[in-house]
Amino acid sequence: SYVLTQPPSVSVAPGKTARITCGGNNIGSKSVHWYQQKPGQAPVVVIYYEKDRPSGIPERFSGSNSGNTATLTISRVEAGDEADYYCQVWDSSSDHVVFGGGTKLTVL
């Protein structure tokens, strides 16, 4: 089955740039979506189809996808960005939705 690998944690100082990676075999050929989940809340999509942002999501959030790695980039990180982030794809070979294990973003 298809596996998505994320670092368990990423730490960044306020105002700096956070990069959260999502590794998968030839993930560059797949559509990747990213979710933000804060404690006690439902996940919210922050990037879909690799680089599109839903309305209401700040331009500080961006995405890229190539080769075996997709990346969520958060520029000018704020305290309110502290959350768990998950990548997600649809694996057409198995007809399964696959989530990465999640990355806890800590704002120092």
Add this chain to the structure above:
Amino acid sequence: VQLVESGGDLVQPGGSLRLSCAASGFTFSSYAMNWVRQAPGKGLEWVSAISGSSGGSTYYADSVKGRFTISRDNSKNTLYLQMNSLRAEDTAVYCCAKTSTTLTSPFDYWGQGTLVTVSS
């Protein structure tokens, strides 16, 4: 858009439970729907998906295939998850999630979830 789950409970191993997800604020029949679970302190795990319209296509995670059944009643705007042969590892908050269009599209709305606890 609103998604409200119900049916979670404490159940013994080997038991059964039926979850419901009442949908409102959108044309329910037009969208693929999913169940996603999250064990306490753990990450998101996709459970099952059903296609839009008649729901003729269903999909399951390997961990639940053969034990869980997803279905939908478009006349009642409700999504279901029938869970049989429950195991301790099925303990989690179960959320329903709407796709923005088809099965491959992102989940644009989520419910708050219902807690299923499997324990003797």
